[in-house]
Amino acid sequence: MFHKKTKIFLDSANPAETAQAIEMLGGLDGQTTNPSLVVKNLNQSSKISEEEMLGFYKTNVQKISKLIPNGSVSIEVYADQRTSAKEIYEQAISMNEWIDNAHIKFPTIPAALEAAAKFIKQGGRANFTLVFNQKQALAIHNLVISVGATKGQVFISPFVGRLDDIGLKGVDLLANVQKMYQQLQSPVEILGASIRNLNHLQYCFDIGLDIVTLPLSIIKEWHQSQNITYSPQNLTPIGFENLDYTQKWQDIDISHELTTKGLLKFAQDWKSLLE
Numbered sequence: 117m118f119h120k121k122t123k124i125f126l127d128s129a130n131p132a133e134t135a136q137a138i139e140m141l142g143g144l145d146g147q148t149t150n151p152s153l154v155v156k157n158l159n160q161s162s163k164i165s166e167e168e169m170l171g172f173y174k175t176n177v178q179k180i181s182k183l184i185p186n187g188s189v190s191i192e193v194y195a196d197q198r199t200s201a202k203e204i205y206e207q208a209i210s211m212n213e214w215i216d217n218a219h220i221k222f223p224t225i226p227a228a229l230e231a232a233a234k235f236i237k238q239g240g241r242a243n244f245t246l247v248f249n250q251k252q253a254l255a256i257h258n259l260v261i262s263v264g265a266t267k268g269q270v271f272i273s274p275f276v277g278r279l280d281d282i283g284l285k286g287v288d289l290l291a292n293v294q295k296m297y298q299q300l301q302s303p304v305e306i307l308g309a310s311i312r313n314l315n316h317l318q319y320c321f322d323i324g325l326d327i328v329t330l331p332l333s334i335i336k337e338w339h340q341s342q343n344i345t346y347s348p349q350n351l352t353p354i355g356f357e358n359l360d361y362t363q364k365w366q367d368i369d370i371s372h373e374l375t376t377k378g379l380l381k382f383a384q385d386w387k388s389l390l391e
């Protein structure tokens with residue numbers, strides 16, 4: 117909508133921020149939420165029930181959806197290492213009924229992929245989150261091909277900033293997944309997540325990434341700056357991996373320490389306010 121081909125999403129669970137971003141940019145292509153952002157937005161210290169928490173999430177997602185009815189709004193399921201595929205699937209079905217323009221966010225763990233396969237096969241729109249390497253991206257592509265999906269029905273969210281945090285050049289993962297998906301002619305759209313600065317944003321523009329999701333603070337900085345240019349960072353490059361594309365998605369090792377850590381953090385944040 118705004119810059120070359122990259123669609124701009126807001127990374128926030130707060131509808132007041134949606135309105136501010138629309139005001140600044142003249143529109144938004146979508147919004148992403150996650151359990152940590154939902155809790156941050158609740159801004160309260162007293163405990164509440166899970167039902168109240170989900171009610172709060174639903175109300176805010178519905179407000180966001182009204183502000184961007186033609187965009188996409190990502191809603192994330194709750195999952196920890198013990199959550200079953202059946203439980204994740206049931207949450208996806210229920211959250212998908214909240215609004216007409218949902219993408220359901222599934223963490224990249226085996227139970228969630230199993231649930232997502234069923235959900236996508238039935239026409240559901242999905243966003244795979246907590247993606248930190250190319251193998252995970254291959255498993256997601258092969259899953260999507262096995263169940264069938266149209267372009268735009270499925271997103272994958274590689275997390276740039278959290279790779280930078282451990283000294284790796286997070287933006288390389290975006291380029292590597294993009295190259296692999298071009299070779300595979302994948303219908304999966306790549307959504308740059310965990311974006312921490314304008315340098316990350318400019319990189320997404322430079323490679324013509326499909327989508328990027330930005331916290332309001334970055335949108336403000338972008339709005340105030342005339343020109344941004346990408347300058348390479350002093351981080352360890354992530355090389356492109358030549359993987360065997362013929363593997364079944366169920367046979368690909370999708371484990372990654374940052375996925376495990378991220379899942380735990382989302383679960384802890386979500387539970388921190390529950391009675």
Ligand code: E4P
Nearest residue numbers: 127148150277278309310311
């Ligand atoms: C969005 O989909 C992600 O949940 C978000 O960008 C994560 O960002 P963080 O790594 O800054 O928490």
